[in-house]
Amino acid sequence: MSRRLLSGLALMALASCSFDPKFVRPDTTVPTTWPRGESYPEAAAASLPTVTYQEIFRDLSLQTVIGQALANNRDLAIALANVAAARSQAHVERGRLFPAIGVSGGLTAHDEGTSYSANGGLSAFEIDLFGQQRSLSRAAFQEYLASQDAERAVRLSLVAEVATAWLTLAADRTLLAIAVETEANTLKSVDLTRARLNGGIAPRSDLRQAETVLAQARSDHADLTTLVAQDRNALELLVGAPVADALLPASIESVDGSLAELPAGLDSRILLRRPDVSEAEHALHAANARIGAARSAFFPTISLTALAGFASNSLSSLFSGGNFDWTVSPTASLTLFDGGVKSGNLGVAKAQRDAAVARYQQAIQAAFRDVADALARRGTIRDQFAAQTDLEAAAADSERLSTARYREGIDPYLQSLEAQRTHYSARRSLAATRRVRANNLVELYRSLGGDQLVGE
Numbered sequence: 001m002s003r004r005l006l007s008g009l010a011l012m013a014l015a016s017c018s019f020d021p022k023f024v025r026p027d028t029t030v031p032t033t034w035p036r037g038e039s040y041p042e043a044a045a046a047s048l049p050t051v052t053y054q055e056i057f058r059d060l061s062l063q064t065v066i067g068q069a070l071a072n073n074r075d076l077a078i079a080l081a082n083v084a085a086a087r088s089q090a091h092v093e094r095g096r097l098f099p100a101i102g103v104s105g106g107l108t109a110h111d112e113g114t115s116y117s118a119n120g121g122l123s124a125f126e127i128d129l130f131g132q133q134r135s136l137s138r139a140a141f142q143e144y145l146a147s148q149d150a151e152r153a154v155r156l157s158l159v160a161e162v163a164t165a166w167l168t169l170a171a172d173r174t175l176l177a178i179a180v181e182t183e184a185n186t187l188k189s190v191d192l193t194r195a196r197l198n199g200g201i202a203p204r205s206d207l208r209q210a211e212t213v214l215a216q217a218r219s220d221h222a223d224l225t226t227l228v229a230q231d232r233n234a235l236e237l238l239v240g241a242p243v244a245d246a247l248l249p250a251s252i253e254s255v256d257g258s259l260a261e262l263p264a265g266l267d268s269r270i271l272l273r274r275p276d277v278s279e280a281e282h283a284l285h286a287a288n289a290r291i292g293a294a295r296s297a298f299f300p301t302i303s304l305t306a307l308a309g310f311a312s313n314s315l316s317s318l319f320s321g322g323n324f325d326w327t328v329s330p331t332a333s334l335t336l337f338d339g340g341v342k343s344g345n346l347g348v349a350k351a352q353r354d355a356a357v358a359r360y361q362q363a364i365q366a367a368f369r370d371v372a373d374a375l376a377r378r379g380t381i382r383d384q385f386a387a388q389t390d391l392e393a394a395a396a397d398s399e400r401l402s403t404a405r406y407r408e409g410i411d412p413y414l415q416s417l418e419a420q421r422t423h424y425s426a427r428r429s430l431a432a433t434r435r436v437r438a439n440n441l442v443e444l445y446r447s448l449g450g451d452q453l454v455g456e
Helices: 002-014 058-073 076-093 130-197 204-241 268-273 276-298 341-407 413-447
Strands: 101-111 112-127 301-312 324-333
Touching: 058 076, 058 130, 076 130, 130 204, 130 276, 130 413, 204 413, 268 276, 268 341, 276 341, 301 341, 341 413
Parallel strands: none
Antiparallel strands: 101 112, 112 301, 301 324
């Protein structure tokens, strides 16, 4: 009898209907191609390849630092814990579809002797005839999938943030080296100008002008020393552990060529593969399923309590056929008036679904802008870098010529001073442009979904 009972319960569960609304992916209102124009590079016609961060960030030291961050970062550990919690919750919701069966045994001593009993059964199992528990189970499973995507998003963001912090340290080390070198050179210029002043060749104003460049370089030296230390602190916070000196970049020039370019495909639907967009879609699926659960609450609930067992005055004959007994007690209930609670719950579920639709569309729009912004920078950075390289070369030559002409007494010191300032600024701008060029590749990696890119 117990076997027939369980079979009947399984059939009723399988036959249960669903009140979930039909899921339709919302209109993304995003163009199917990336922006085009003077600011943008030519889009590649090929689909995006499968990549890993090691293929994009080719520097072995940076790869090691990223690996340490993936192993130690606390934000990622929290995301992984959330995935485990969501997975367990999905198991809980699915477990509600099945009855809880318990067994018990007993011994009772009385005047007539001793009696024995053994019982097994289920208590108040709600038959999911109208699909409420299945809707809740689907919602929990979609929330679990969303938590996985959230973990992927944290992982992607962490890789990009570590790369950016590593490049920031590289750029600030270059700027510090420029400040130190400029300080040393201007100190020589100050000594030369002071000697000319003492010899009656140069006015005091030349010395004061030379000292302004020296003071600026000293100030930048102190400031950048602080920034380099803070950059390392920021990197080690992301990594979650100290980073060895050997793994730190010497300069922004040293990372040239160590970051690969990631091609952008023509079809913007690749954004659906971004973990944050996928997370929003799974959240939308979960909200859709909860509407079904709220709808099914309007229908009767059918519960079943069953007990089967044996009772005997003799332990040796406890399980003989004549001592078997069983009972089944089905009950049905329907709330006739609840003050609008069920209607309110359904309204809440629909409103949450509408909000999930808006968040999904917002996620795609934000993702499209991220990629468009990164492509806009990529389309012009090569020309900007070439121009900054030419500017630095011209400024360096101008400083050499102006310094030589001043030493020969041909030009006033003001021209040499302006040439020094221009060259100093040009070197700093070139270092900053190198950093922008490298960070743009990191941003393309992040905005296009990083390691989750899969060619179709």
